[in-house]
Amino acid sequence: SSSIGGTSSNVATDDASLERFAHGRDTSQTPVKKTRSARLKNLIRSGIPSEYRGHLWGMFVGAAERLAREPGEYRRTLETQARLGGAWVNEVTKDVDRTHTRHRLYASSRGRDKLKRILLALGWKRPDIGYCQAINFVASVLLVTMRDEELAFWFLVSMLEHLIPPHYYTSGMEGLIIDLGVFRELIRTKLPRLDAHFQQHNIEVFQFATEWFLCLFVNTLPFETTMRVWDLLYFHGSKVLFRCGLAILKIREEYILSLDTFEKLIMCLQNVGQELYDCDTFVSVMHEKSWIGSFPSSKVEALRSEQRDKLEKARE
Secondary structure, eight states: OOOSOOOOOOOOOOHHHHHHHHTTTTOSOSSGGGOOOHHHHHHHHTOOOHHHHHHHHHHHTTHHHHHHHSTTHHHHHHHHHTTTOOTTHHHHHHHHTTSSTTSHHHHSHHHHHHHHHHHHHHHHHOTTTSOOTTHHHHHHHHHHHHOOHHHHHHHHHHHHHHTSOTTSSSTTOHHHHHHHHHHHHHHHHHOHHHHHHHHHTTOOTHHHHHHHHHTTTTTTSOHHHHHHHHHHHHHHOTHHHHHHHHHHHHHTHHHHHHOOSHHHHHHHHHHTTTTOOOHHHHHHHHTOHHHHOOOOHHHHHHHHHHHHHHHHHHHO
């Protein structure tokens, strides 16, 4: 799995604009998604400087607003619920002890305890989810980036309420199943040669992309590339997950097509993003109209609706 925290790429950003933006002087509304100028989109696309990331992400998804609106709620949740426990509490403890152990924050029990508290509080706040493996990886990177335990908690809560489709992390994972169906359809239309190759070798999308989507690409791409994807994800919304997955396949398309057995393909697809260190190239491939075409949210929602109908019919 990818390590957390490489060197920051040199991003061509207008620091003064981002600083004004980070301190809320360019917008009167939160979450900040309301502001969508072309200039701002370009700033986000070229990468948010790491010192502003936690602050801006928190504004994009409304976490800062939640923290201001419910001060002390995080601590109260921990104190009142700790007595009640939960079937998944032991799972959290086990998973925290094996999450990004090479990062200095999690090499110490202090860092691991922070991550554990965030995951426990989230489970108590969202009993429909409790604990789902994969959230630990997302939470661990958020804590490193945001440097604030309580803000990282509210970020997760807001992200699950406003950004990630419902039922991604619940036991039935309907939201994830729907999105994997959408991804399969997008591979068919945007990458037809790969689609034919996958069909020929009985490769199903869920066999390699489940972890991609559940972990929001944390263990799929190098750290800094993941950060650039997350800059876009938290600003533009969950359609970015499809852009990202398609870009990984597009960049490695010729190599994937050269593999001629199920075993070789699965092995490749499980590790296919780990060498994609060039963030700027990756982000530009994500937005290259020549192959990906237009990608409006309305189209993604229509595809989700189709997949939801299929899922419901299959269950009848």
